[in-house]
Amino acid sequence: MATETVTEFRLRARSWLAENMPKRVREAAQAETTDDDEVWARARELQKMLYKGGFAGICFPKEYGGLGLSREYQDVFTEESDVYEMPLVLNVPTLSICAPTIMDMASEELKREHLPAVIRGDEVLVQFLSEPSGGSNLAGVLTRADRDGDSWILNGSKIWSSNAYAADYALCLARTDWDAPKHRGLTMFLIKVHQPGLTVRRIEQVNGQTEFCEEFFDDVIIPASAVVGEINDGWTVATRQLFHERTAVGGGSEFVSGRGARGEYLPSLSELAREVGLENETWARDLVAKAAAHRTVQEQLIPYVISKVEDGSLPGIAMSLIRLFHAETDWLESDVGLELAGAVGVAHDSTTVPGQFARHYLMRQGASLGGGSSEMSRNIISERLLRMPREAADDKDIPFREVRQGR
């Protein structure tokens, strides 16, 4: 059968979406909520609908349940599906970070078990990377996995795992060799989130939401088959995962089910300006225009960086550019949003448009931390793209057990 062209695919998607998917209703409650069981049940349901209709996992290989098509097909589907209800909470990290990492790094057995399940909407995946001792120094994780015959025994704790409570499996980085230097004694595991010895606790944020979780591992038994990549080579897996994370958070992943990484239904700043009666004020128009210019640059930067990484003229770590620019754009929009919302926003009634911006502002710092901090992105860009001197690291080549902790 001749390959369907992008235009033919677009037209087929358009009519399928119109017949099968409900139109998106933007409700205040939908705006940024991912801490609600109903949202997750609905996302699984929507993903199943996409799968049944033959529009799930567009860029995933056919042998793992996807359609095996290129980014252009996903892009037109994203455009066409923008006005429909889509399982956006599955975008990050399930579809755009964890699944591609499994695809790139895991055993055939794990790929065949998990990738089709993700694409069918049967599995939600999350990341167990950050620890209370600090997320930036990822290679310094203290959670340990000790070999016990055919299994591993996991002990330690993780934190800031988005939506772990709603997930089935997690990619979990643990230390498996304390005599090796810090980057060389790590192993990545794909573990069940709900199992004996693993406690998930939800964290309440300043905006009242509880999507972040912390986990405690007390002698959790992991089968040997759960190792992703090679034993003690978890840093290679983590590096690939961070590549997918920067790409996804920066807004450049092709492995999504619909619009972009954020998955939020936040109104536009011009809508906000109209709502609060500032649409004819010069100062307000200037702010909206500045934010719009920034957003336009970001939208141009994403395909530019992706094309340069794909043709090999920039290394994969260049995704830090779009990751950083995402944070800068989000900060600017948050600041402009609050400025325009003013006192109405501060009253924080999240059923109103200004209230939605005020609520969004409370998570402003999140954009510069999630997916690795902006400072770490700047470090990567300066050291590895611009070739500036590297930050001193006196713990890099010594056995990890000799590295002093808690400094």
Ligand SMILES: Cc1cc2nc3c(=O)[nH]c(=O)nc-3n(C[C@H](O)[C@H](O)[C@H](O)COP(=O)(O)OP(=O)(O)OC[C@H]3O[C@@H](n4cnc5c(N)ncnc54)[C@H](O)[C@@H]3O)c2cc1C
């Ligand atoms: C929205 C969101 C979603 C997240 N989801 C997940 C998730 O699903 N799973 C997960 O494991 N984690 C997740 N995180 C955690 C995130 O990865 C960490 O917050 C991040 O890596 C920073 O780690 P930290 O908060 O421990 O700060 P720290 O590492 O303690 O850093 C504190 C501050 O010091 C700065 N800093 C640290 N080291 C350096 C350095 N060498 N040079 C310059 N500045 C430095 C940092 O930039 C930061 O400003 C999420 C965070 C957010 C906000």
